[in-house]
Amino acid sequence: xxxxxxxxxxxxxxxxxxxxxxxxxxxxxxxxxxxxxxxxxxxxxxxxxxxxxxxxxxxxxxxxxxxxxxxxxxxxxxxxxxxxxxxxxxxxxxxxxxxxxxxxxxxxxxxxxxxxxxxxxxxxxxxxxxxxxxxxxxxxxxxxxxxxxxxxxxxxxxxxxxxxxxxxxxxxxxxxxxxxxxxxxxxxxxxxxxxxxxxxxxxxxxxxxxxxxxxxxxxxxxxxxxxxxxxxxxxxxxxxxxxxxxxxxxxxxxxxxxxxxxxxxxxxxxxxxxx
Amino acid sequence: xxxxxxxxxxxxxxxxxxxxxxxxxxxxxxxxxxxxxxxxxxxxxxxxxxxxxxxxxxxxxxxxxxxxxxxxxxxxxxxxxxxxxxxxxxxxxxxxxxxxxxxxxxxxxxxxxxxxxxxxxxxxxxxxxxxxxxxxxxxxxxxxxxxxxxxxxxxxxxxxxxxxxxxxxxxxxxxxxxxxxxxxxxxxxxxxxxxxxxxxxxxxxxxxxxxxxxxxxxxxxxxxxxxxxxxxxxxxxxxxxxxxxxxxxxxxxxxxxxxxxxxxxxxxxxxxxxx
Numbered sequence: 290x291x292x293x294x295x296x297x298x299x300x301x302x303x304x305x306x307x308x309x310x311x312x313x314x315x316x317x318x319x320x321x322x323x324x325x326x327x328x329x330x331x332x333x334x335x336x337x338x339x340x341x342x343x344x345x346x347x348x349x350x351x352x353x354x355x356x357x358x359x360x361x362x363x364x365x366x367x368x369x370x371x372x373x374x375x376x377x378x379x380x381x382x383x384x385x386x387x388x389x390x391x392x393x394x395x396x397x398x399x400x401x402x403x404x405x406x407x408x409x410x411x412x413x414x415x416x417x418x419x420x421x422x423x424x425x426x427x428x429x430x431x432x433x434x435x436x437x438x439x440x441x442x443x444x445x446x447x448x449x450x451x452x453x454x455x456x457x458x459x460x461x462x463x464x465x466x467x468x469x470x471x472x473x474x475x476x477x478x479x480x481x482x483x484x485x486x487x488x489x490x491x492x493x494x495x496x497x498x499x500x501x502x503x504x505x506x507x508x509x510x511x512x513x514x515x516x517x518x519x520x521x522x523x524x525x526x527x528x529x530x531x532x533x534x535x536x537x538x539x540x541x542x543x544x545x546x547x548x549x550x551x552x553x554x555x556x557x558x559x560x561x562x563x564x
Numbered sequence: 565x566x567x568x569x570x571x572x573x574x575x576x577x578x579x580x581x582x583x584x585x586x587x588x589x590x591x592x593x594x595x596x597x598x599x600x601x602x603x604x605x606x607x608x609x610x611x612x613x614x615x616x617x618x619x620x621x622x623x624x625x626x627x628x629x630x631x632x633x634x635x636x637x638x639x640x641x642x643x644x645x646x647x648x649x650x651x652x653x654x655x656x657x658x659x660x661x662x663x664x665x666x667x668x669x670x671x672x673x674x675x676x677x678x679x680x681x682x683x684x685x686x687x688x689x690x691x692x693x694x695x696x697x698x699x700x701x702x703x704x705x706x707x708x709x710x711x712x713x714x715x716x717x718x719x720x721x722x723x724x725x726x727x728x729x730x731x732x733x734x735x736x737x738x739x740x741x742x743x744x745x746x747x748x749x750x751x752x753x754x755x756x757x758x759x760x761x762x763x764x765x766x767x768x769x770x771x772x773x774x775x776x777x778x779x780x781x782x783x784x785x786x787x788x789x790x791x792x793x794x795x796x797x798x799x800x801x802x803x804x805x806x807x808x809x810x811x812x813x814x815x816x817x818x819x820x821x822x823x824x825x826x827x828x829x830x831x832x833x834x835x836x837x838x839x
Contacts, residue, residue, distance in 0.1 A: 293618075299571065300612035301619045303578040309678070322619070337575035343568075344597070346579045392731035396757060400723055402715035403584070429703040429723060436708050440677035448675055448704060456667035456773075482671060498731075 293323045298333050306337070306349060306361040311417070311443040315358040334359050345369055362417060363410035363441055373407045374559035378543055381526070381557040387548050393555050399430050399497045399525065402437075409437025411542060412495060412523050416442070419520045421493040423447050423486070425512065427479065427504055431496040434525055438495050447485045447492075449508060457482040461514045465507030466535065468500075479507045481515065488516035499527040499541060502534030509536060526557065568598045573608050581612070581624060581636040586692070586718040590633040609634050620644055637692060638685035638716055648682045649834035653818055656801070656832040662823050668830050674705045674772045674800065677712075684712025686817060687770060687798050691717070694795045696768040698722050698761070700787065702754065702779055706771040709800055713770050722760045722767075724783060732757040736789045740782030741810065754782045756790065763791035774802040774816060777809030784811060801832065 302319060319330045338349035347363045365373070377398070386394045398404050412434070421442060426435035427449045439446040450457065460480045467477040486492075494508045505522050512519055527534075527541035546556035577594060594605045613624035622638045640648070652673065661669040673679050687709070696717060701710035702724045714721040725732065735755045742752040761767070769783045780797050787794055802809075802816035821831035 295571065296574065296611045297615040297618065299574040300578040300615040301621055303575045304582055304616065304621045307579055307582060308681075336571045340572040340575040341579065343572065344576045346576055388731055388733050390731075394731065394733055394757075394759070396723070396732055396760065397720065400711070400714075400721040402711055402721065403718075405711065406583075406715070429707070429725065432704070432707045433711050433721065436675070436677055436680065436711060440681070443678075445672065446675040446677065446708065448671070450704065456663055456665075456669065457671055458663050458669055482669075484669070485671065 293325070295329075295333060295336075298323050298325070298330075299337060302330075302333055303337055306359065307347070309443065310361055310363060310441045311413075313352055313356065313358040313360045318358075362414070364414050365407075365410050370411055371559065373411065374542055377404065377407075378557040378559055381543070381545075382554050384553045386555055387553045391548070393498075393526070393545060393557075395497065395526070396430060400433050402433065405433035405437040408434045408525055408542065409439075409441050412438045412493075413441035415523070415540075416493055416521060419493075420491065421520045422490040424493045424495050425449065425481075425508055426495050427508060430498065431525075434497055435495040438493065438523075442493070444493075447481070449479050449481045449511060452478060452480055454480075459483045461511060463507060463511050463514065465510060466501075466503045467507075468503065474501075474503070477504075477507075479504075479511055481511050483515070486512065486515040486517050490517045491520045492517050493520050494522040495524070496522075497525045499524040499534060499536075499539055501531060502536035502539060505534075505536040505539055527560070568600070570604075570608060570611075573598050573600070573605075574612060577608055578612055581634065582622070584718065585636055585638060585716045586688075588627055588631065588633040588635045593633075637689070639689050640682075640685050645686055646834065648686065649817055652679065652682075653832040653834055656818070656820075657829050659828045661830055662828045666823070668773075668801075668820060668832075670772065670801070671705060675708050677708065680708035680712045683709045683800055683817065684714075684716050687713045687768075688716035690798070690815075691768055691796060694768075695766065696795045697765040699768045699770050700724060700756075700783055701770050702783060705773070706800075709772055710770040713768065713798075717768070719768075722756070724754050724756045724786060727753060727755055729755075734758045736786060738782060738786050738789060740785060741776075741778045742782075743776065743778065749776075749778070752779075752782075754779075754786055756786050758790070761787065761790040761792050765792045766795045767792050768795050769797040770799070771797075772800045774799040774809060774811075774814055776806060777811035777814060780809075780811040780814055802835070 316327050316330050341347050345366050423445045424435050424439040425447045436446050460482050462480045464476050468474045522539040524541045526543040528545045541560050544560050591602050591605050620641050698720045699710050699714040700722045711721050735757050737755045739751050743749050797814040799816045801818040803820045816835050819835050
């Protein structure tokens with residue numbers, strides 16, 4: 290094999306590191322791949338790290354110790370978070386998104402990979418230090434955002450279902466109070482495959498929308514049944530009303546203040562705790 | 565601003581290109597970002613492209629013309645496809661995945677971002693030239709793979725639902741025949757938000773599992789109602805039996821041959837048309 294030059298290594302290393310966010314790669318892995326000395330690879334890493342810092346492209350971090358190496362985390366800067374959430378709030382405030390019953394049409398946004406990725410980067414950045422073992426969401430609309438959050442954390446995604454399907458095997462089933470609207474409460478069912486969660490694991494609960502918080506509290510309850518611990522509950526967008534949610538301590542990226550009936554526009558703004 | 569050296573540009577450009585698969589970035593975008601001449605940026609692109617080719621990391625392609633520029637596509641090599649599908653087949657053949665009724669437990673695999681990403685890269689690579697406008701899947705288990713396929717193609721994901729929810733607005737609803745097992749057929753309902761699809765658009769249908777093909781044919785039917793065209797139907801895993809599926813021309817990455825009752829193992833192998 291020809292000797293591999295720095296110019297060739299930098300692109301390849303960047304691709305490998307950013308393709309597996311939060312996963313630690315040993316320097317030996319790169320030494321073997323490129324036939325280079327550890328000191329050379331270390332210099333490469335410093336170059337990529339400096340370049341990422343300069344252009345606000347995320348963090349390349351060196352982790353010391355026996356299980357050490359180098360990893361990539363997106364870690365969007367406050368300026369980037371403000372820009373992403375500001376643009377999203379503006380988009381969700383476009384006319385025509387108001388649906389009967391005080392609902393907001395968001396399916397196009399939540400299922401968009403670029404948006405889900407940006408949300409996942411922001412959500413994951415807040416909880417790296419809590420080291421969750423998996424991300425839990427409830428089908429359907431939260432899945433893309435939850436998947437991208439799980440991707441950034443390098444942990445599995447677990448999906449709760451409305452009913453236990455034959456192809457999920459043995460499941461835990463609970464009832465929960467859904468429907469945040471006044472007089473709109475009703476009992477629904479949520480199921481989770483037993484083999485998806487181990488006792489003592491830490492979970493990050495992610496969903497797209499919170500009104501009353503009943504579905505999120507259902508996820509907290511079903512995890513308790515499986516003796517798992519909830520690190521935090523995070524959602525893309527929460528309604529300002531009702532102020533008191535059924536689930537405690539949930540955090541949202543955006544706040545839906547309400548609708549202007551005259552213009553048919555939603556009033557959406559970035560949440561304070563994210564800026 | 566200091567002059568930005570090649571060593572700094574390479575990592576940043578790789579990150580920007582691979583973060584937005586299939587999206588064309590103009591050379592001017594990079595010239596402005598780095599304060600470099602076009603010829604310099606062109607040389608950078610050649611270096612990254614050569615490095616990606618050498619280490620099987622995907623394609624960096626230059627697109628000529630007025631809307632031209634440079635883009636990244638994963639385009640996994642035949643060797644990589646064989647390795648990914650071989651590993652996945654082996655994992656799905658582990659004991660304990662057999663569920664009553666001839667079902668296979670795959671939820672851990674389908675919801676894993678790394679696996680969904682690898683499947684998305686393989687599926688997207690087959691259909692770049694057909695230029696689909698969006699990817700359609702049916703909730704729930706196919707969503708991660710469909711999202712990652714949509715990500716690689718840089719198109720939206722559209723999700724069909726089991727029932728039309730209040731927060732999706734006006735929807736088209738159809739009935740379809742579900743359940744591939746003998747004597748197990750039954751009628752189910754599928755709904756799709758009208759505003760998610762425009763007449764004349766080309767769709768790539770992606771799902772995780774095909775037995776009888778009824779759900780996939782349902783997706784074909786609902787797209788016809790919306791006057792959209794189906795480019796192709798692709799699934800992660802299809803059962804060998806029944807041989808005749810309700811939907812025509814569907815392609816799968818893996819084949820489920822059946823189960824060994826004695827060992828509790830599924831017999832799963834990569835599909836011929838992918839190797």
